[in-house]
Amino acid sequence: MNTIDRYDYVIVGGGSAGCVLAARLTENPDTTVMLLEAGPHHAGVAALDRPGTWADLLGGDYDWGYHYAPNPLLDGRAVPIPRGRVLGGSSSINAMLWYRGHPSDYDAWETAGAKGWNYASLLPYFRKAEDWEGGATSLRGSGGPIRITCPSDPHPIALGLLEAAAELGMAVLDDCNGPEIEGAALANLTVDAGHRESTARSYLDPALSRPNLTIRTDATAVGLTFDGDRCTGVRYRHDGRETEVRAVAETLLCAGAIASPHLLLLAGIGDPAQLRKHGVPVRAALPGVGRNLQDHPLLMGVNFRARTSLGRVRDNGGGAILNWRSDASLDLPDLHAFVVQGRHATPEIADRFDVTGDVFAISPGLMRSHSIGELTLRSPDPRVSPCIDPRYLSDPRDRDALVAGLDRVFDLAETTALAALIESPAAPDRRLGRHEAEAFVRASCSTFFHTGGTCAMGAGPDAVVDPDLRVHGVTALRVVDASVIPVLPSCNTNAPVIALAERAADIISGTEGRTS
Structure with missing residues (x-):
């Protein structure tokens, strides 16, 4: 195994959240960041840019190709669940809808145990992300990275x-x-003059020239490394070889509501009974990993x-x-x-x-x-996808x-x-x-395509991360993506995840409270 240079932060997943974090954290020239993305670079791929034909991307080269578990309540069907496998992640293949839902959706996060996460705390970050065609108001932002039309x-x-x-x-x-x-x-669409506004285009492209940002595409994370209870970095596969990268400050999982809990389970962070069933040594007993799956x-x-x-x-x-x-x-x-x-x-x-x-x-x-629903291991082999079951219609309501x-x-x-x-x-x-x-x-x-909740924020027995998004039971490891959402908001999830990542960047860098 090769070991390459160290970085202050290693971000796993260049999707809706990962691109935001990479761009925001490297605004400080003294902070070094490596961004790992399993898929290819987005630049020059015309199919990713065309709003009207986005559905042709589903199930294709830029999709992970996941399926939910066969569901007897759906006549035994296994529903495909598209997830972006390219810089920009699902923001590069989704329907480009920018919809934030109702304010009470975010107050429900705090009620569920995510102290300090509510509509009032997130509204500045929705506004910070937006370049709304209607201009700035008390609810809408102008001049942000993402053009909304x-x-x-x-x-x-x-x-x-x-x-x-x-x-x-x-x-x-x-x-x-x-x-x-x-x-x-x-x-409301993340479309600018006929072009898709993914987080790769709106956040990452303007940051590409920064010497403190390193991006590695076609690099699939296969495991987390530890020294005791401290996460020290990531093992990933690139060009047929396994390589280790060290994180001096923290490792940031932004791999999404499927891959982030999967990586935690593979690292021995999860329900001890499930881990022992697959021969995975228990590092931290967190039974909530993979539970609370919502869509x-x-x-x-x-x-x-x-x-x-x-x-x-x-x-x-x-x-x-x-x-x-x-x-x-x-x-x-x-x-x-x-x-x-x-x-x-x-x-x-x-x-x-x-x-x-x-x-x-x-x-x-x-x-x-x-x-x-719930996400569970099928195998300790990282190449085997987990079992993903939202249990659609299991509640007759x-x-x-x-x-x-x-x-x-x-x-x-x-x-x-x-x-x-x-x-x-x-x-x-x-x-x-x-x-x-x-x-x-x-x-x-x-x-x-709104999978979330599998690494829920909170303080109860099933909580996986604390309100600063740090994984319980270990150090130097955070999760920043839709998996930490404790209660799915009544809207498309791209906007909430971007606002969450905007706030996470301020929490991580210690600058929260300076967003106007």
């Missing part, structure tokens, strides 16, 4: 969703990240045959979103839908219904799901809410605004009764 020429089906919502008496919002979230709005279930989708050609794909292939309550007694919206400028269907639904030709979708999903979501989509389709665009329903081909709707949910349930 709305569709300038929305697709007719995006406008149709807004008009349909209005016909049903729902609010049409000026800004989905404004003071209210319930209702319809044009999407938002999404129906792919409700498809309609268009009256006329859909024309060219605009923006990210969507352009409008809608939030509403599955039950009027709820305090906040739990359902979320977006439009798709084309078909949106699982293979099982596509086999059952005709979704060829000019078809578009309104796809509802659940942003306040109750089902909780989730099934009931998704069934209600189907009904609301058909309500929208019957408005004057959308009826003018729809020739007929395609998949399903009519409004469904309860039994049929439950079957459709089982066959079409997929993922919003």
Whole structure:
């Protein structure tokens, strides 16, 4: 094994969080950072840059290719869970939606034990990250690294969703990240002049010339190194050889909600019973590693045959979103839908219904799901992916809410605004009764790609990191990514992870409180 130079910080994972940390920590010229990314560099890859064809990236060369465990509640299906394997991580292959959810989503973190993490503490970091096209307000930021825009020429089906919502008496919002979230709005997108704004492009590219930043791509972390209970660095595989890099100050895991807990388990940090089962010596007994796995279930989708050609794909292939309550007694919206400028269907639904030709979708999903899953080891071999199981629909409240979501989509389709665009329903081909709707949910349930919670912040017996993101039971090791989120917010997770990483950079560097 080769050992290379030491760095103050070694960051594992060049994704939504890792690129932010690498850029922010190297603003101090006296701080040295190595960023390890398992995938290739993003520069010059045209496919990563085009907003309208992002879905073609899923399952391809820049995706880890993970699948959730087969789920009997989904007719035994193993749902693919795309994760970016390239600089920028999932911010380089996602749908580019910048949506922050409701303030109470972040207050729930503190309630769950993440002391000091709440909406008030994160709002400055959302604003710090943003270059919002509407300019700075008390809620929005201007001049930050990430350009945030709305569709300038929305697709007719995006406008149709807004008009349909209005016909049903729902609010049409000026800004989905404004003071209210319930209702319809044009999407906020991480798109600048037709180009994707990944964290690699917005944070890392401006920092590439810094002599204190070293980036190694095609470098897969295979283990953590320790001296006693102190994490001293990372072992990684590059060009067929295993190499060790030392972290003088700290090792920062930013590998995401799947790979970060996997690396902890491989290092002997986790549930002792699980570790012993696989012959892994116990370094720190943290039974919460891999537990608390959360994701938002999404129906792919409700498809309609268009009256006329859909024309060219605009923006990210969507352009409008809608939030509403599955039950009027709820305090906040739990359902979320977006439009798709084309078909949106699982293979099982596509086999059952005709979704060829000019078809578009309104796809509802659940942003306040109750089902909780788990990530566990399959093998002590780092090349063997873990078992990842969100246990979709294991809480029947989730099934009931998704069934209600189907009904609301058909309500929208019957408005004057959308009826003018729809020739007929395609998949399903009519409004469904309860039994049929439950079957459709089982066959079409997929993922919003919002895996989180597997290294949750807190102080209880299942907490993995403390509110400074330090791993309990060891030293010089932190986790900074979606895995530390104790309660998944009711939104896309790219914006929350970036805000979390912005704050983490200040915590690590000791500069928190200086962000305006």
